[in-house]
Amino acid sequence: MSDFADKSKTFALIMAGGKGTRFWPESTERKPKQYLNLLGEKSLLKQTIDRLDGFAPSENTFVVTVKDQEDLIKKNMNGKVPVQNIIFEPSGRNTAPCILLSLAELLEKGASPEDVVVIMPSDHVILNESGFRATLEKGTYQAIKHNAITVIGIQPNFPHTGYGYIEKGEKKGEENCNLYTVNSFKEKPSKEKAIEYLKSGQYFWNAGLFISKIGVLLEEFKTHALTTYSHFSEIQKLLKKRESIEGIYKLLQSESIDYAVMEKSQRVMVIPAEFDWSDLGSWEALEEVLSPKDGNTLVKVEGHYCKEAEGNIIFAPGKFVSLVGVKDLVVVSNEKVLMVMPKSDSQKVKEIVDALKKDEKPYKELL
DSSP: OHHHHTTSOEEEEEEOOOOOOTTTTTSOSSSOGGGOOOSSSSOHHHHHHHHTTTTSOGGGEEEEEEGGGHHHHHHTSTTTSOGGGEEEESSOOOHHHHHHHHHHHHHHTTOOTTSEEEEEESSOBOOOHHHHHHHHHHHHHHHHHHTOEEEEEEOOSSOOSSSOEEEEEEEESSTTOOEEEEEEEEOSOOHHHHHHHHHHTOEEEEEEEEEEEHHHHHHHHHHHOHHHHTTHHHHHHHHHHTOOOHHHHTTSOOOOHIIIIITTOSOEEEEEOSSOOBOOOSGGGHHHHSOOBTTBEEESOSOEEEESOBSOEEEOTTOOEEEESOBSEEEEEOSSOEEEEEGGGGGGHHHHHHHHHHTHHHHGGGO
């Protein structure tokens, strides 16, 4: 493996600018999910940074976010990522512009088109860190060897309707190497489609985690997202002069990297993950990553009493919790909000947030 890898430096790019509110009332626009310590004492972003130990050196690890998260990001760098490795988007414009800007920054700070970049979200949960690093090493090797974009696919274990899917094609490379071409990317499916995908054995969940030479990614931007890529050289010039890119950044189309590049590229391959994974997309997802206590998922509580209660998810930092005769609820309690809903409706948190935004004046501090 090292024959290929030694010729390229490896960079890591963590995308941390999201403002999702699926974990409201804990997650807000002022403190999004990636900065919450839902599992243990470290935030999800800190865990993501730590997970790269032994794979990418700290001087080659970069985090991209939006300017209004500057204070949060600096507190969460964990002392491992240099402050100068924070990349600020002038405004949030989806993942394609975010990644193109970041590639320009990497090149400006000494990377070459032959170097490899691993791009990942900041707020996912991966417990098997050694399996994670082993998968990244294999993916890096294949990306270099084939001049390809290597996507990490998660083996599905149930028909999830909240994830995108990757349809694998023919097997490539050595006999013992699980590397496949990609036939297609699929949007979040209906329940019936998800069951069909699972039964076929031909699909992976799309974790939004991929590896490529910087030059290969730029070539694919140029081929498939020319309108966005046409501003790349001007962005480079402005970065070199240390001038504002705010004006030109507004001209970049607000598109996801999947839509702009991945779904159209013929150079994408997929390898299966050798690790567990959750995007922690709702309060219900905490069940996937935490062990139950007395039949319930209890997060950050200070003691509990449960009788004829099961399947509940309770987030109540510092509180004693009593559960009697209730099943399958989500209960979230913090200093300002108490939220109770059926576990099956945990995705409806967004409806609460939308309602509060309509009547924002009295509830602004909750958003």
